[in-house]
Amino acid sequence: MPLSLYSLAMAVFAMGTSEFMLAGLLPDIAADLGVTVGTAGTLTSAFAIGMIAGAPLMAGLARNRPPRSGLLVFLLVFVAAHVAGAATSSFPVLFATRIVAALANAGFLAVAVTTAAALVPANRKGRALAVLLSGTTVATVAGVPGGAVLGTLLGWRVTFWAVAVLCVPAAAGVLHGIPARSPGEPGGRVLRSELAQLRSRRLILVMLLGALVNAATFASFTFLAPVVTGTAGLDPLWIPVVLVLFGAGSFTGVTVAGRLSDRHSGLVLAAGGPLLLIGWPALAVLAGEPVVLLILVFVQGALSFAVGSTLITRVLYEAAGAPTMAGSYATAALNVGAAAGPLIAAATLGTAASGEGTGDLGPLWVSGLLVAIALLVALPSAVFRHGPLECGEEQRADPD
Structure with a gap:
């Protein structure tokens, strides 16, 4: 892999820290700004909504600009949004800064995904x-x-201040790691022809599946903190431990899937999908056992990112005819799920009929339901039977 690809990953690290960090901060934010935990959870959805709208919009605006300059502009806007968020005492203002940060993140990621694909065979x-x-x-x-x-x-x-600081070395990495290119080099296609790729039924199907799986991931990940301190009865300092385990699992899953998804994506999906479906209800039932909770959080992190990243890889293959917009399609699919998952999960937090904390488990059941829907949608299709190379060949023969 080219060194410049790791420069992009460095920037994604800073932005990913911002996107996911609220999972461990919601109770404190809610208490400080005078809102409920469920309302604070909408900050995750605000970020995801900004990503959904921003991915195609920002990619379209930046498609004829040199990738390096576009990436740097998005990073600077991202930093400014975090400085404003750290300074505000108003929840609506914080909500707005999350949308702005998400727009910048969406533009960066959409360009980065396309650039990363162009850096390799x-x-x-x-x-x-x-x-x-x-x-x-x-x-x-x-x-x-x-x-x-x-x-x-x-x-x-x-x-928030820490994330802003993290972006400084990330920007330096992009500046020195990504070569400057002249506008239009990524393919020179008319935007209309790239948007026409969205007529592909197979592309829309894979984007839908990616959205559903990511919705399941974010539905539970956003509200892990209440499960740890409520259902499992652990000290708040265990929250970062649980997040580390989920992250370690996700790193394992995306690494393994990355080695398989180019030629054996059907195998990853056929094996990982049913296991993911079993895992979320199992976590809901056994969350009161701390040791089991820790194990299952790692496993679900691995399965979620293995299946999710494989589906997003297939989006890139299916959208091969849209070289400058494919990254935005992948980003939008990820964040439709990231927006919907926490919103649905937040509605279940108020279902506890007693003081025993059963409402904390609602998001885990939501995740299981979303994965079940994804599998039901996928079964009649060829998703489990074909790898992306074959799908890409079929798409070129029959784009609809």
Whole structure:
């Protein structure tokens, strides 16, 4: 893998830390700004909504600009949003800064995904995407738990400042690691022809499946903190431990899937999908046992990112005819799920009929339901039977 690809991963690490860190900060944010935990959870959805809208919009605006300059502009806007978020005492203002940060993140990631795919041979997109997404998974292993510790010890605002600081070396890595290119080099296609790729039924199907699986991931990940301190009865300092385990699992899953998704994606999906379906209800039933909770959190992190990253790799293959917009399609698919999952899960937090904390488990059941829907949608299709190379060949023969 080219060294410049790791520069992109460094920037994704900083942005991934911001995207996921709220999972360990929601109780503190809610208490400080005078809102409920469920309302605070909508900050995750706000970020995801900004990512959904921003991915195609920002990719379209930046498609004819040199990738390096576009990536740097997005990083600077991201930093400014975090400085504003750290300084505000208003929940609506914090909500707005999350949307702005998400727009910048979406633009960066959409360009980064396309750039990463262009840096490697055509049959190694899965490997390249795995390296890029490793920035996100390392964020869940190190950045997010570190943010949770900072938030517990020094307050949630410190984590926002820390993310802003993290972006400085990330920007330096992009500046020195990504070569400058002239506008239009990524393919020179008319935007209309790239948007026409969305007529492909197979592309839409894979994007839908990716959204459903990511919705399941975010539905539970966003509200792990209440499960740890409520259902499992652990001290708040265990929250970062659980987040580390989830992140370690996600890094394992995306790494293994990255080696398989270019040619054996059907195998990853056929094996990982049913296991993921079993895992979420099992976690809901056994969350009261701390040791089992820790084990299952790692397993679900691995399965979620293995299946999810494989589906997103297939989006890149299916959208091969849209070289400058494919990254935005993948980013949008990820974040439709990231927006919907916490919103659905938040509605279940108020279902506890007693003081025993049963409402904390609602998000885990939601995750199981979303994965079940994904499998039901996938079964009639060829998703489990064909790898992306074969799918890409079929798409070129029959784009609809």
